[in-house]
Amino acid sequence: MQGMMIARAGELLENGTVTRVLGWQTGEFVYDITPAVFESAEELEKGFVYNSFCGNNLSKYLIQASRKEGKILVFLKPCDTYSFNQLIKEHRIVRENVYIIGIPCDGKTDGEFLKAKGVKGILGIREEGDNFVVDTLYGEKTIAREDALPERCRNCKSKKHMVYDELMGEEGEVLDSHRFDMVEKLEAMTPDERFAFWRSQLSRCIRCNACRNVCPACSCEKCVFDNPQSGIAQKAAADSFEENMFHIIRAFHVAGRCTDCGECSRVCPQNIPLHLLNRKFIKDIDTFYGEYQAGEDTESRAPLTNYTQEDVEPSIVYTRGGNN
Amino acid sequence: MLKLSLKKLDELFAAMAQSQALYIPADNGGQAQYLRWAPGMKMTAALNTVRSAKDFFFPQTEGLVNFKMTGKTIEVIDPRTEAEDFVVFGVRACDARSFSILDKVFLVDPVDTYYQNRREHGTIVTMACRQPEETCFCTSFGIDPTHPEGDAVCWMTDDALYFEAVTPKGEALKEKIASLFEESDDAAVKAQQAETKAVLDRLPLHTFTAEPLGGDVLMKVFDSPSWKSLSEACLGCGTCTFVCPTCQCYDVRDFDTGNGIQRFRCWDSCMYSDFTLMAHGNSRNSQVERFRQRFMHKLVYFPANNDGEYGCVGCGRCLAKCPISMNIVKVAKCLEGELK
Numbered sequence A: 001m002q003g004m005m006i007a008r009a010g011e012l013l014e015n016g017t018v019t020r021v022l023g024w025q026t027g028e029f030v031y032d033i034t035p036a037v038f039e040s041a042e043e044l045e046k047g048f049v050y051n052s053f054c055g056n057n058l059s060k061y062l063i064q065a066s067r068k069e070g071k072i073l074v075f076l077k078p079c080d081t082y083s084f085n086q087l088i089k090e091h092r093i094v095r096e097n098v099y100i101i102g103i104p105c106d107g108k109t110d111g112e113f114l115k116a117k118g119v120k121g122i123l124g125i126r127e128e129g130d131n132f133v134v135d136t137l138y139g140e141k142t143i144a145r146e147d148a149l150p151e152r153c154r155n156c157k158s159k160k161h162m163v164y165d166e167l168m169g170e171e172g173e174v175l176d177s178h179r180f181d182m183v184e185k186l187e188a189m190t191p192d193e194r195f196a197f198w199r200s201q202l203s204r205c206i207r208c209n210a211c212r213n214v215c216p217a218c219s220c221e222k223c224v225f226d227n228p229q230s231g232i233a234q235k236a237a238a239d240s241f242e243e244n245m246f247h248i249i250r251a252f253h254v255a256g257r258c259t260d261c262g263e264c265s266r267v268c269p270q271n272i273p274l275h276l277l278n279r280k281f282i283k284d285i286d287t288f289y290g291e292y293q294a295g296e297d298t299e300s301r302a303p304l305t306n307y308t309q310e311d312v313e314p315s316i317v318y319t320r321g322g323n324n
Numbered sequence B: 001m002l003k004l005s006l007k008k009l010d011e012l013f014a015a016m017a018q019s020q021a022l023y024i025p026a027d028n029g030g031q032a033q034y035l036r037w038a039p040g041m042k043m044t045a046a047l048n049t050v051r052s053a054k055d056f057f058f059p060q061t062e063g064l065v066n067f068k069m070t071g072k073t074i075e076v077i078d079p080r081t082e083a084e085d086f087v088v089f090g091v092r093a094c095d096a097r098s099f100s101i102l103d104k105v106f107l108v109d110p111v112d113t114y115y116q117n118r119r120e121h122g123t124i125v126t127m128a129c130r131q132p133e134e135t136c137f138c139t140s141f142g143i144d145p146t147h148p149e150g151d152a153v154c155w156m157t158d159d160a161l162y163f164e165a166v167t168p169k170g171e172a173l174k175e176k177i178a179s180l181f182e183e184s185d186d187a188a189v190k191a192q193q194a195e196t197k198a199v200l201d202r203l204p205l206h207t208f209t210a211e212p213l214g215g216d217v218l219m220k221v222f223d224s225p226s227w228k229s230l231s232e233a234c235l236g237c238g239t240c241t242f243v244c245p246t247c248q249c250y251d252v253r254d255f256d257t258g259n260g261i262q263r264f265r266c267w268d269s270c271m272y273s274d275f276t277l278m279a280h281g282n283s284r285n286s287q288v289e290r291f292r293q294r295f296m297h298k299l300v301y302f303p304a305n306n307d308g309e310y311g312c313v314g315c316g317r318c319l320a321k322c323p324i325s326m327n328i329v330k331v332a333k334c335l336e337g338e339l340k
Helices: A002-014 A041-047 A059-065 A078-089 A111-116 A181-188 A191-202 A210-214 A240-254 A263-267 A275-289 A316-320 B006-017 B093-106 B113-121 B168-180 B187-202 B215-222 B226-231 B239-243 B287-305 B317-321 B328-339
Strands: A020-025 A034-038 A072-076 A098-102 A122-128 A131-136 A139-144 B002-005 B021-028 B031-036 B061-070 B073-077 B086-091 B122-127 B152-156 B160-165 B250-256 B260-267
Touching: A002 A020, A002 A041, A002 A072, A002 A098, A020 A041, A020 A059, A034 A041, A059 A072, A059 A078, A072 A078, A078 A098, A111 A122, A111 B317, A181 A275, A191 A240, A210 A240, A210 A263, A240 A275, A263 A275, B002 B006, B002 B168, B006 B021, B006 B086, B006 B160, B006 B168, B093 B113, B093 B122, B113 B122, B122 B168, B152 B168, B152 B187, B160 B168, B160 B187, B215 B287, B215 B328, B226 B287, B226 B328, B239 B317, B287 B328, B317 B328
Parallel strands: A020 A072, A072 A098, B021 B086, B086 B122, B122 B152
Antiparallel strands: A020 A034, A122 A131, A131 A139, B002 B160, B021 B031, B061 B073, B061 B260, B152 B160, B250 B260
């Protein structure tokens, strides 16, 4: 796939369809891949990569990149196309300045995830069938691909691209995932248990803002938490209340717009399962307003920005009781 | 050298914790972090903690001074409570070196008494590395992970812990725990060091050096066209700065309590948009400038002002944690490539 991508990107640069290519660049190791812009076939040959470590969702970069002169080619995985559509819906990307090639995805892992599985000193990785064979400083280790994938990929919601100008490889289907299983578990807890769960998770937050900055739904020009004029600018959580509220406020703010791409949990240096907050909102929206997937299209009105007579009343909070 | 069977490790922790707080690297939610030891707590199998050990001396938030207003009088209150004595056990060589770097910032005139206070109360017990990760490059900064700095140094083999006191603080700790140990020669330690050194030679970054940067080439590096592409994907988050053991920048903020002010400081990040925001405006308005500052500070400015000592200890945390996998090694290599 990587070779095909490089060849096609080279052609599109050559024939003037695009002036730049947004993709992924190799690093020092096999897994430390960086999103990068390529401007020539030589640059592509030298550093362009597409493998099981290209987890970064490139859609958010297009907010800036599509405002520059000339057209940019971007490679989007199925997951990333939902974010792209949502950003189009919010008028954040200039569509005519982007040429999208949809590419297949079998799930993406990362170095940190493999290390959490007990792999130390990663020197190289090769994919053999359903396994990753990892060459390490301390010998070879084999991990089943299934075990090496993070939660967001094990519960992949779709292998189908929601938008593209051309497609590479086979198009997939929207999948039946088990992505709400953990949310259901949390709902089944008592309020005290649930509070304890979230405190144990959120107490690790260091307010690095990686979750916010990577999030395609967090596209404000200036976040209230960065704005000294807002009165609530906050560089560090001073207490547990602030620690909780930053993430809860963020989840509220992206509710109905979050496509569940899972980047927040991928980038969290403290391994906090932030996507669960968003999934709770997605699940509730599905329940109260009918099935809705943000980023599926660019035109429809989202449940939370629309009004129908069937909408639930605010009293739903009381009718559901305190345990949901 | 003192030797202790690992079966007695819990007894050792209990003895250390008897007269002061003891912190060890332990697992919490799948992540290693320093936790206050309590009976039953086990050391992590991870090489190092996600957050560095700088937190003990330079916590993320810290009260500086409180002002309380009653009518027309303002009372100035020092919120500090005398720090308790504490031991940090299991600090790696990279983090141990970071303390001497932080000392160069906080303990020079004017001395930061908040930092100094904690520093004086803390005893550092370091742990030699056995299984470095591919992200490790402490040797590039003259650090020996098989023989770390510290008030006392430990080596852990499959069945025993070896202990050596280095400073008066280390000696004081040794007196409290010596009865648990037996005297031993250093044969096992020497063997382990040789084994680890063989691994160090095989680390992918073992030839990395930041030496070509700095000195006469400062302005050339500063003006390099590569900063733009290097920083292009940077999210402007604070992950690298917050997991870094040597990043020492902070902001001072006031919290309005309604009848007074709580003035506190908190970690700040040069990657943040309002880091250099002042009354006149902002001197670094783009992510390129912010990004450049972080690496220039560590690789060029800091050594220029501190007898060649770099503001990096090669712990590899930023390599492991950056959401876009851009880091100090890639930056230095790229810039050095241009100078050739």
